Amino acid sequence: MIEGVVVKELKVIPDERGRLMEILRCDDPIFRGFGQVYITTAYPGVVKAWHYHKKQYDNFAVLTGMMKVALFDDREDSPTRGKVEEFFLGVHNPKLLQIPPGVYHGFKCISEHEALVLNCPTEPYNYAEPDEYRLPPHAPTTRMKIPYDWGRKDG
Template sequence: MPFIETGLPGLLVFEPMVFEDSRGFFFEAYNQKIFGGAGIECQFVQDNQSRSTYGVIRGLHYQVAPFAQAKLVRVLVGSILDVAVDIRKGSPTFGKVFAIELSADNKKQLFIPAGFAHGFSVLSEVAEVMYKCDQFYSKANEHGIIYNDATLNIDWQIPLEKAIISDKDLVLPGLANCVNPFEFKG
């Protein structure tokens, strides 16, 4: 099975089968049958792509109902540290952080169900990130958690004096004060 459990219920790493030869490589980045076989029954409705330079931290972001999003994240160029935080009340892993390097070279992807905050830092000179969402973007339903929340203690793997963070992300609340209607349904 191309899925690896992360220790956080529902959060999965996808390692596609890559076929390489003298011409380059080929792989299926998404196949509904394969994902459905792993219990992932999302109907993705929106693809997003971002380009960022070294040191950019985006996140931690999430949306609440009725636009709570599951995401499938991958890197097209460069490398990132992709971070997910379980914010589902009652989850055995509530407040736990999972981080993984996703890169154009390793071709790994992270499936992030609704109920997780998500962010990433750019480890390479430039990174292009593409992610599928199963709900449309909704500014009114968008929320987040501050990147440097002391209870999460995330190591973004870049010197924080070189971090580039949007004004919007600098004023996000901590985990203890964030808008959080998510409940764990284990």
């Protein structure tokens, strides 16, 4: 596992009225503070990648559909530098994924319908000076290319 990444199993509590699923609580051992809560979506086959934050932890939970979430550790002082990890999150695998600062991340909708991600980052978005540093999802850059292929892997 990439240093600092945490996966929390989410418990779904169903009854005849519907269901309840707690995602992140202030008394969770992994809770690191509150910045804001937002949702983002992706249509089937769409990749939203790559970016990282210098200050912010992200806390992803996929509420509808399925997402393939990929991480790449490019932190110079990390014991897992150069490691790539992949997670499948969503209705068939309810988990919270906590992504630490400095770890590149992105996702691809792998369901037949739009997927919805809830994020509870530790910092509010700063429109004047965003804590967001981007690379393109597929093309190499002058600095680096993340060793990851967003294509489907059969077998």
